[in-house]
Amino acid sequence: MELKNVVPWGRSLAEYRSMFSLTDSDLKKKILGCGDGPASFNAEMTAAAGQVVSVDPVYAFSGFQIRSRIAEVYPTIMEQLARHRDDYVWDHFSGVEHAGRTRMQAMERFLEDYEAGRQQGRYVEAGLPALPFENQAFELALCSHFLFLYSAQVNLETHVASVRELCRVAREVRIYPLVSLEGTESPHLGPVVERLNAEGIAARREAVHYRFQKGATDMLVLYKA
Numbered sequence: 001m002e003l004k005n006v007v008p009w010g011r012s013l014a015e016y017r018s019m020f021s022l023t024d025s026d027l028k029k030k031i032l033g034c035g036d037g038p039a040s041f042n043a044e045m046t047a048a049a050g051q052v053v054s055v056d057p058v059y060a061f062s063g064f065q066i067r068s069r070i071a072e073v074y075p076t077i078m079e080q081l082a083r084h085r086d087d088y089v090w091d092h093f094s095g096v097e098h099a100g101r102t103r104m105q106a107m108e109r110f111l112e113d114y115e116a117g118r119q120q121g122r123y124v125e126a127g128l129p130a131l132p133f134e135n136q137a138f139e140l141a142l143c144s145h146f147l148f149l150y151s152a153q154v155n156l157e158t159h160v161a162s163v164r165e166l167c168r169v170a171r172e173v174r175i176y177p178l179v180s181l182e183g184t185e186s187p188h189l190g191p192v193v194e195r196l197n198a199e200g201i202a203a204r205r206e207a208v209h210y211r212f213q214k215g216a217t218d219m220l221v222l223y224k225a
């Protein structure tokens with residue numbers, strides 16, 4: 001992964017709660033955040049005595065490098081968000097500025113925590129489809145805005161291998177959203193569920209309260225049947 005190809009954009013604990021329907025009892029579990037990038041989920045959970053490990057290839061970079069890359073790409077992301085504003089539901093955020101400010105606050109929170117978290121082993125550099133964790137090391141794995149969203153960039157075989165790997169390292173896996181960047185259901189969703197079902201992994205689709213990208217209304221929940 002090269003820094004020039006990284007587009008850092010991170011969500012907050014409140015957004016993770018809503019995207020994954022996380023209950024207070026879920027938040028007490030040992031959780032893997034896969035593809036967390038500069039989200040503040042880990043930082044906020046750690047401050048609240050939670051147990052979260054985040055894994056992402058972007059953790060190859062220093063906080064300084066990630067911070068500079070955020071500053072570099074932020075204007076472009078804001079411009080794209082404004083241009084495609086009709087692809088989003090503006091219930092939670094009052095507008096593009098509000099969404100941008102909220103994301104920046106989350107990423108700032110991540111950056112404040114990053115170096116300490118790296119030393120404590122809470123930010124691990126690795127990426128799907130191969131994770132450096134023991135079988136069932138986590139009670140719950142969450143994957144936000146990576147699998148299914150990048151369906152055009154990540155092929156079906158990598159999706160299958162990635163979901164299988166998440167099910168190896170965690171007892172339960174939740175993935176959100178199930179739509180691709182185009183806003184329509186990922187073409188990989190059906191085949192992934194079918195292939196994993198055949199391997200003894202149960203999957204169910206569940207509606208969530210989170211609303212931002214149009215069509216992104218559901219998460220996928222997977223566990224060993």
Ligand SMILES: C[S@@+](CC[C@H](N)C(=O)[O-])C[C@H]1O[C@@H](n2cnc3c(N)ncnc32)[C@H](O)[C@@H]1O
Binds near residue numbers: 009038145
């Ligand atoms: C759109 S961001 C989402 C960040 C965070 N999950 C959130 O919702 O705010 C996608 C993340 O996926 C990460 N990523 C890219 N390739 C990956 C891989 N092979 N395995 C795990 N994460 C990956 C990126 O580095 C980036 O941080």
